[in-house]
Amino acid sequence: MNLPGAFSSIAAGIGTTATLTISSFVFGAIIAIPVALARVSRLPLLRLIGGTYIQITRGVPPIVWLFVIYFGLSQFKIHFSSVNASIVGLSVISAGYIAEIYRAGLNSVPSGQQEAAQALSLSRISSFTNVTAPQALVAVIPLAIAYFIGLLKDSAVASVIGAQDITAMALAASKRSMDGLLIFILAGAVYLIISVPVAAFGRWAGAKIAARWAVRA
């Protein structure tokens, strides 16, 4: 198989990989908010629930999550397409990881900031949105971008339940052409190349936000 031919067959999967990664990241980032708030709550029961969610999502391999959702739930007549099952599974998992990232961000804000906000008699909501959250964002952005790149690679497991992503396209092309070496090197290169601008954007956004919000000692 020639190089342009191999590339065009793999490139057909880029859209699905992007859909899987971006949707799972966005849904995960939203679900992670209540999980992280439960995890840092003053109520022990909520802390336990948040902590358990995080442990379970991270303790079971992504591919097993996808199998449970795609094949397991069909026992209850709940049928997802392979792309939707993958988005549900990867969102559930990424929520666990992103919740920990939020928590790290919140922990990075010195407690004196909170106390100062109280001394200025800001309301709890105002002290969170105007004082704590913007500073937490400085720590969150680089971690979140690194996790996004990790999720991009994790999304490859969706190919095992039939999503037509980069990896699935490469597998199909390698079976057609018997040129697995070139095709999988190329597929690996495509993942690497996608992650380069994402990482660059992360560095740029991180620096931008740090310049705006970081606490200078």
Add this chain to the structure above:
Amino acid sequence: MTNDNWTKLFLDLLPGLGVSLQLTAGLLAIGLPLGLLLAVGISSKDKIVRYPAVAVVEVGRGVPALVLLYLVYFGLPQTGITLDAMPAAMIGLGVSFAAYTSEVFRAGIQSVPQGQTEAGKALGMSGGVIFGKVVMPQALKIVVPPLLGWAVIYFQATSLAFALAVPELLSRAYVLATTNFQYLNMLSLAAMLYAGVAIPLTVLAEHSSRRDAKSRTA
């Protein structure tokens, strides 16, 4: 479903867990020495050593582990190296493990103060003796908890070997489910087995790294 039935399903899955653990042992046997080697390579002043080591680390971390498995299993035969699914999975996962842990090893080695190496030299020790008897024992203490964490992550990653038809835990659960149609029960049980191994070890790794951090600052 009765308790007896659950016990039977559980016992049916155990051989799969055995294969998953074998895969983990194999990938660690490849990945741990390779990770150390890569760490030494990255820290080398010699460009001929450093560049290839950096390239292996960047590729190993930037490419999905599943693609690495496919590359080893479906790509290498073209170069004349044909492997069975099991060793192919061990090699693919081992390289990926090494790429991630090289950073752990590098940090561990760097954490040993330069003065220790100089003291070794002053005592007339050879470079190999200094590395083996002075630097490594101290670095090991630091690298063990994070390495345990990575080993747990790669125990979970052995489920990717399903894609090469290795009869590991997930495959076993899936194949049994296609015969008894209890997809949810079989797959949830497999998920619980993964979590049952992974969660206690993760907690142990986090606990010991915290204790370690405390003892170092003391």
